[in-house]
Amino acid sequence: MPAYNRDWHDVQVNYSLSNHEAIGVSSFYRDGRNSRSEFGIGQYNQILRRWNESDAQANVNASIGFGGRHDSVEGDGVAAYGALEGDYETRRVYGQLSAETLQSKDSVRFSRYRGRMGIAPYLASFESLQTWLVLQVDYMPEMEESLRITPMGRFFYGGFILEAGVSLEDSIPFVAAASHF
Amino acid sequence: MKFLLPIAAFATCFLIAATGMAEQAQVTVKGMVCSFCAQGIKKTILRKPSVESVEVDLDKKVVTVTTKKGEVLSDEELKEAIVDSGFEVVRIERVS
Numbered sequence: 001m002p003a004y005n006r007d008w009h010d011v012q013v014n015y016s017l018s019n020h021e022a023i024g025v026s027s028f029y030r031d032g033r034n035s036r037s038e039f040g041i042g043q044y045n046q047i048l049r050r051w052n053e054s055d056a057q058a059n060v061n062a063s064i065g066f067g068g069r070h071d072s073v074e075g076d077g078v079a080a081y082g083a084l085e086g087d088y089e090t091r092r093v094y095g096q097l098s099a100e101t102l103q104s105k106d107s108v109r110f111s112r113y114r115g116r117m118g119i120a121p122y123l124a125s126f127e128s129l130q131t132w133l134v135l136q137v138d139y140m141p142e143m144e145e146s147l148r149i150t151p152m153g154r155f156f157y158g159g160f161i162l163e164a165g166v167s168l169e170d171s172i173p174f175v176a177a178a179s180h181f
Numbered sequence: 182m183k184f185l186l187p188i189a190a191f192a193t194c195f196l197i198a199a200t201g202m203a204e205q206a207q208v209t210v211k212g213m214v215c216s217f218c219a220q221g222i223k224k225t226i227l228r229k230p231s232v233e234s235v236e237v238d239l240d241k242k243v244v245t246v247t248t249k250k251g252e253v254l255s256d257e258e259l260k261e262a263i264v265d266s267g268f269e270v271v272r273i274e275r276v277s
Contacts, residue, residue, distance in 0.1 A: 019221075019267040052212025052269045054242065091214050091239065126216050126237040159220045180220045 007031040007143060007172075008112075012043075020047045026065065026081070028102060030110050032143055034073065037110070039102055041067035041081045058088040063100075071108045079104035094118035094132060094154075113139040118154060130156040136165065136174070150174050203233065205276040208244045208259055211269040213237070219244075221266040229254060229262070242271075 007030065014024030021044070028039040043065025051058040065081035083100035096116040103109045118134035132154035139147055152165025152174060159180035166173050213219050216237075222244055223235045231252035236245040244263070248254050260270045 019265055047267075050212075050267060052267075054211055054271075055214065057212040057214050057218070089214055123240070124216065126219060126239050128216075130216050156215070156217045159217065159224075161217055178217075180217070180224065 008110075008140075014045060020050075021045070026067075028081075028110075030102075030143070032110075035071055035108075037069055037071040037108055039067060039069045039079050039081070039104075041065040041079065041102075043081055056088065056090045059086065061085045061087075069102075069104045069108060071104075071106070074106040074108050077105045077108065079108075091123055092120050094120075094134070110142050111140065124156075127158065132156075134163070134165070148172070203250045204248045204253070206246045206248075206254065206256075206259055207274045207276060208246065208263060209271040209273075210242050210244055210263055211271050213239065213242050213244075213268055218267070222263060222268060225262045225266045226259070229258065 008028075010026060010028045012024055012026040014022040016022045024043050024045065026039075026041045026043055028037075028041065030037045030039075043063050045061060045063045048060045048062050061084070063081065063083040067079050067081070068076065069079040070076050080103045081101070082103075083098065085096065085098035085100075087094070087096040089095075094116070095118070096114070098114045099111070101109065101111040115137045116134055118132045120130065120132050122131070124130040134152050134154045136150040136152060137147055138150070146169070148167050149169070150165045150167045150172075152163055155162045161176075161178040163176040164174065210222070213222070216239060219237050219239065223237060226232055226235045226244070226246055231248050231254050233247045233249045235247075237243075238245070246254060246259060256273050259273055263270050
């Protein structure tokens with residue numbers, strides 16, 4: 001799943017081992033206040049818990065990974081990645097909370113706390129375009145002091161997801177995509 | 182006239198043999214609220230060589246599986262495919 005905004009972008013490719021486990025590789029690029037960093041991470045993802053209800057689904061997911069980084073000021077080093085995410089979804093509403101962190105030596109680190117709320121303005125059939133209107137709130141303490149609020153559209157079509165929006169305060173674009181292969 | 186009855190009977194048997202072997206199963210699935218996620222169900226079931234087609238109805242939470250003529254997909258295989266995709270089976274109904 002690639003995601004992009006002005007000061008951060010990442011590409012993640014995951015292979016599902018089962019309905020609860022996946023392995024993958026990730027590349028993260030961060031353009032911070034005083035330096036730029038690139039991270040290459042191999043990671044393991046697991047659904048810790050899934051609740052299937054007749055009209056809803058909820059999940060708690062965790063990821064852990066290790067790899068390396070290159071920083072424009074501090075140079076090369078090892079890096080670790082961790083993430084915890086929870087989501088709840090019906091056909092009409094969607095919510096997500098996540099926390100993720102990249103850690104490496106010499107204080108080259110990055111954390112992101114994200115909350116999302118979304119509504120579906122209409123109900124599409126399985127093979128039709130489903131549109132979601134989503135409000136995303138990011139807190140990235142190592143990069144900016146204020147919250148970044150991004151309204152966006154989230155589009156499901158077949159095995160593809162596209163998300164696109166622009167942050168309210170400074171018009172930073174956000175684009176993310178995912179696909180089933 | 183006396184030949185019509187055996188011909189009609191033969192034609193009926195032929196039609197049953199030609200079209201009656203395909204079978205449909207309607208699986209009611211718990212947790213199927215997202216079209217992107219339900220793609221996993223469709224792909225998992227379509228990997229089975231006995232399956233002709235898979236239709237997903239998100240409103241009714243039903244997956245309709247049609248097998249190829251003369252092929253059989255057991256309830257256990259269907260349930261395993263749904264569970265492997267991360268969902269739960271409420272019931273399976275056979276439609277011939």
